[in-house]
Each structure stands twice: as C-alpha cells, then as structure tokens.
Amino acid sequence: xxxxxxxxxxxxxxxxxLKAFATVVGPEWVLASDExxxxxxxxxxxxxxxxxAASAAVAPASVEQVQALLKIANxxxxxxxxxxxxxxxxxxxxxxxxPGTVMLDMGRLNRIIEVNDRLGYxxxxxxxxxFDLWDYLKSNKIALQMGIPGNGWGSVVGNAxxxxxxxxxxxxNNICGLEIVLPNGxxxxxxxxxxxxxxxxxxxKHGFGPSWDQMVVQGNLAIVTKLCLWMKxxxxxxxxxxxxLPKPSDLQWCVEALSPLRLQGxxxxxxxxxxxxxxxxxxTLRSQWYQGTDSIPDDVIAQMMQRMNVGWWNGPLRxxxxxxxxxxxxxxxxxxxxxxxxxxxPVTRMRGDAQPGPTTYPLQMVNWYGGxxxxxxxxxxxxxxxxxxxxxxxxxxxxxxxxxxDYSGTFYIDGRAATNVNLILYSxxxxxQKQRVRQLFEALIKDAREQGYGEYRTHLSYMDDVAASYDxxxxxxxxxxxxxxxALDPNGIIAPGRNGIWPKAxxxxxxxx
Amino acid sequence: MRRVLLLxxxxxxxxxxxxDLTAQQSVGQQVFAHRCGMxxxxxxxxxxxxxxxxxxxxxxxEQRTDLKPEYVRFVVRWGLMNMPRLSRVEVPDTDLTDxxxxxxxxxxxxxx
Numbered sequence: 001x002x003x004x005x006x007x008x009x010x011x012x013x014x015x016x017x018l019k020a021f022a023t024v025v026g027p028e029w030v031l032a033s034d035e036x037x038x039x040x041x042x043x044x045x046x047x048x049x050x051x052x053a054a055s056a057a058v059a060p061a062s063v064e065q066v067q068a069l070l071k072i073a074n075x076x077x078x079x080x081x082x083x084x085x086x087x088x089x090x091x092x093x094x095x096x097x098x099p100g101t102v103m104l105d106m107g108r109l110n111r112i113i114e115v116n117d118r119l120g121y122x123x124x125x126x127x128x129x130x131f132d133l134w135d136y137l138k139s140n141k142i143a144l145q146m147g148i149p150g151n152g153w154g155s156v157v158g159n160a161x162x163x164x165x166x167x168x169x170x171x172x173n174n175i176c177g178l179e180i181v182l183p184n185g186x187x188x189x190x191x192x193x194x195x196x197x198x199x200x201x202x203x204x205k206h207g208f209g210p211s212w213d214q215m216v217v218q219g220n221l222a223i224v225t226k227l228c229l230w231m232k233x234x235x236x237x238x239x240x241x242x243x244x245l246p247k248p249s250d251l252q253w254c255v256e257a258l259s260p261l262r263l264q265g266x267x268x269x270x271x272x273x274x275x276x277x278x279x280x281x282x283x284t285l286r287s288q289w290y291q292g293t294d295s296i297p298d299d300v301i302a303q304m305m306q307r308m309n310v311g312w313w314n315g316p317l318r319x320x321x322x323x324x325x326x327x328x329x330x331x332x333x334x335x336x337x338x339x340x341x342x343x344x345x346p347v348t349r350m351r352g353d354a355q356p357g358p359t360t361y362p363l364q365m366v367n368w369y370g371g372x373x374x375x376x377x378x379x380x381x382x383x384x385x386x387x388x389x390x391x392x393x394x395x396x397x398x399x400x401x402x403x404x405x406d407y408s409g410t411f412y413i414d415g416r417a418a419t420n421v422n423l424i425l426y427s428x429x430x431x432x433q434k435q436r437v438r439q440l441f442e443a444l445i446k447d448a449r450e451q452g453y454g455e456y457r458t459h460l461s462y463m464d465d466v467a468a469s470y471d472x473x474x475x476x477x478x479x480x481x482x483x484x485x486x487a488l489d490p491n492g493i494i495a496p497g498r499n500g501i502w503p504k505a506x507x508x509x510x511x512x513x
Numbered sequence: 514m515r516r517v518l519l520l521x522x523x524x525x526x527x528x529x530x531x532x533d534l535t536a537q538q539s540v541g542q543q544v545f546a547h548r549c550g551m552x553x554x555x556x557x558x559x560x561x562x563x564x565x566x567x568x569x570x571x572x573x574x575e576q577r578t579d580l581k582p583e584y585v586r587f588v589v590r591w592g593l594m595n596m597p598r599l600s601r602v603e604v605p606d607t608d609l610t611d612x613x614x615x616x617x618x619x620x621x622x623x624x625x
Contacts, residue, residue, distance in 0.1 A: 031601050035590050039600035043592060059602045086600070093597065107602040131551055153551060285565075360551050364558040366595045367565070373595050 001037035004053050006100035017076035021058045024068040032056035040103050042095040044374040046437045051513040052095035052460050057103035063225045067185040073493045080104040081495045082223045084126035084158030090377045092460035097497035117142045121202040123228050126157040130358040143234040147171050152358025157227045167269040172217045177201045179226035183489035202228035220495035235352025237323035239330050242346040244311035252390035253340045259384045263415030266329045270412040272315040277408040279310040281365040295401040372428040378444045380453040384418040403440040464511045467500020541615025544608045578620050582613045
C-alpha cells in the first residue's frame, strides 16, 4: 500500500515523527514499508482500501513506551489508532477509520498478568489472544470458563472493549477495572484500582465516584494497557437442547416461549437462533446449491435444509450449572416449549467443563462465493418482543432479496433486548455486488432507525452513519462525547472518528470515505 | 509458553517426528504452532479451504514438500485469497525466517 500521510502532516514532518517513535521502541518496531501498510488493511472491506489505510505502525512493549509515544504523537500531531491483535474482522480488521493514521499495535503487550480461580477473574494485556488464555487455563488446570466469540483468533481485551459477545453474553459486562493511558500520557487505574494498592481492583466494578470503564469501551478517550475481566467458574453439568424449527414464522413463538425463561434466569446465557444459511456457508460453496445472481429461492432453501439436516431456525440451547438444577430447568424449558409445539427437541447431557475451545473455523464462510470473499455484519439491538422480532426478520429478509443477496441472520435473545446479527457475504472481486452490499447496508440502517433500533457495533465505513442514527435532541449524546473528547484529547491523537466521535482537529473528515 | 508449545508439539501427527529438525527448523515449528496452527493444522479453516482448492493431500502445510521460501514469505505478508496478512508485530522477520526454514525443509525422498 502506498503511503497516505496523516492529514496536515508533511512528508518531512512524518519522517521525523517516525524517527522519534524509533527512539522509544527501537527501529525494528516502527513498521512503515508498503508491505507493512498492506498488513494493516481491512482484508474483507466492502469499500476501497484507501478509505482506511494506515500510514505506518508502531509497536510498544511497555506502558512507559505508550506514554512516550503519546508525547511524540501530540508534538507532531500524528493520530494513533490502538489495536490489540487486529482481528476485528467484519468491522474493519486492523485498519483505522481515518486514512494516514498510524497504528498503535499493542500486540507485544501480551502478558497474562494473573488468573485467579478462587475469585474468578483474570488480568490481561491487550495482546493476549483467546488461544493464549485457553492454553494457559488448560496447562495450569484452572477451572474457569471463557466467553469465546465465533472467531477465536483475536484478543480477549480487544473483544471486550468492542462489546463483543458470545452466548455467554456481552463480554464488556465482565470488565472490572482498567489501566489506561490518557492522551496526555497520564496513567489511570479505574474503579478500586484508583487506590495505590487497591486490593479489590478486579473484584468490585465501580470504586468511589463515577465509573470510567464504560467511558473507554468502544470509545477513543484513552489507550487500555491492562484489563481485569471476570470469569465464571466451570459448571458441574451442562445440557444442550437442539432447537431446530422448520418454518421462518417459527421464530415468533420461539421467542415468546424462551425469552421469559431467560429473564427469570432459568436459561443462563443468550438464546441464539440462527437461520439455515449459517449451516451452509461454512462447509459448502454457494455454487453447490444455486447459480443465480438473485437471493437463493425458497425451493433451493428447502433442499439445503434437507441435505444439511437443519431447520430454518437453529440453535443449541445450553443449560449449565449444578446437575440437579439443570434437570429441573430442562423440565421447565421443555414444558414451556410443549405449550407452543408438538415438536420434540433432542437433549444431550455433558460435563459442565466440556466447553469447546476457541476456533477460527467459522471464518471460512467468506469463501461462500468462491474466490476472494468479504463479510460485514449489521447488528441492531431491539426489544425481545416476539412480534417485533418476527417483523424485524421479515423486513430484513425482504431487503436482502431486494438487493439480490443471501439472507443470513441470527437473533441473540436476552430477557429484555434482542441483538439481530445480520451477516452479509460477498465476493471482493465483484464490484457490482459490492455496490449492492453497500445499498443493502444503508437501507438496513434506515429501516432500523425508523423502528427505533440502533446498531451495537459497526464497520469503520458506517460508524458515522450509525452514530448519526442515535439522534435524540439533535445528536446530543454525540455532541457530549465530542466535548469530552476535545477536553481530554485536544490534539485529537487517539483514534479519530472511532464510532463517529471526531475530535475538532479532524471533524471535517466526518462522513468522508 | 514452552509448556503450551510442547503440548501442541505432542499433538503433531507421528509423521512429523520422522524429520530430524535443525535448531532453526524447531523454532520455526514453534512459530507455526503459535501463529499458524489455529488455521493450518487438522480441522483448521485454512486446511479446509486448501483442501477445497487443491485437494486433501495439499491441505496440511507442514506436510507439503513443494513450498518455496519466497512463496511462504509472500503469503504471510500479503495474504492469499481469504487469508489475512500477518504483520511484523505478529510474526517478526526473524520468526518468519525460522518459519520458512521449517516449512521448506528438505525431506527424505518418499520410500516406494
């Protein structure tokens, strides 16, 4: 990738800044060749590489180096985009929002500082991956559970800071204390960690006074160097109930049946209901099923369901805990389902510690069209209301059909809210199809806004659009975020444009791709 | 980390032990286990996609005998098809050199 300079920075000034960075981290950790820039592009982007191209990367190995880099970045006005391991696939990967930004690659800060099985927490640096933590737990026979997302290649810290989730729930809810470096280089520990030797840092979330952890999550006010995360002790037993529903309209009654049980705590995690398509995209190619350029039609869907032995909606429903409680809850769930259907649901009993480890297996879904593939996700949050969920599904599927793309949706049903993750797959080499993908995405944002639903997380290219959809009182929340941003980061150094929050130095770049 | 790598190494197919690895190739094997193995060992997404594209015999990189140093270097940094690129933070140049030594090591001729 050819060099795109940070806005308003001359080539000479840029080179001086890189030299100054090198005095902090050593020249081998300032990465600024065309090849280096290539490695920070968003491989799966639906748009142009240039829209989110980094100018260089710099990789610190200590908190002190992060502080020193921030000082230089402020002096030279070089924006820095922190990444943990850069595997935020579907949302921008390792790339920045603003072209010319220097990546602050935190991958070398990769220590597992502590894992405490008695009190159920870990303290991690950003470079620790799900595989690293998993290996550590297994090697040391630590009976704690991890919340593992579909793609397990990424960082545990980065995922929690993006509000990534798994059937275990929203991982940012498990954050209990951070160590952060502010734009001026000052190191702050949040919550009980604000005491010099705060013993309850990873144990009690809020400390004294306002709580800052969630100010940093999905934001751009500070750089996280340590994160305390709660982990759940391994369960004694687990029961998996195979939900396999034959018709698209079965979604409504299933939400009506299961959502109250989630609210009451009978079901421990999120109820995940995934459309048939997810079962096909990983192990098969689209061309094995259908050659048309429109959405896969119903008769082919029926063949896919039969051959893959899946329902229109699918999801293992997991109950976990003490075995006698699991058995009692299993009866409650099956009794409740029996009020809505005569269908039987196969049940599998297993040990509670038989949790599957991290995997990258689902990533091969990007090969759906053959050749070079891409994916983005559109994921609005809405009420866990049966009728509204059914309507949301039908409206969204009509949009996929309108733009000739294959519907692939999942509803994560919580007691109160539902998160509707819509996966959009495409061929990177089909410009006409990518154009339709962008049109679909824009239509979905508009539809959701009309219903009063908003996305919980989005791709770099849509951060401004989604931020704009949070529009109460003329986007008062966005204005508040930007006032705080300007106060703490007057030069706009940290992650300008992240989630639509632009510092004053770069505000003219809002909406520019 | 050494314990983890040992566990991963024990999970290798028996054929891998038939090789006498040099010190550099052993380090490269560890780099492979830590940075590539999650996709490119048995059951990984890379193995699956390679099997689809090139056939099962070519799908496990550690068993390939046709990989060339420049090709391995290029794919790591520039990606291939749907494989993301790996930066010099994730796989530093020295690790890449060791990885290349491991994946392109001379093999004894197959016995008939």
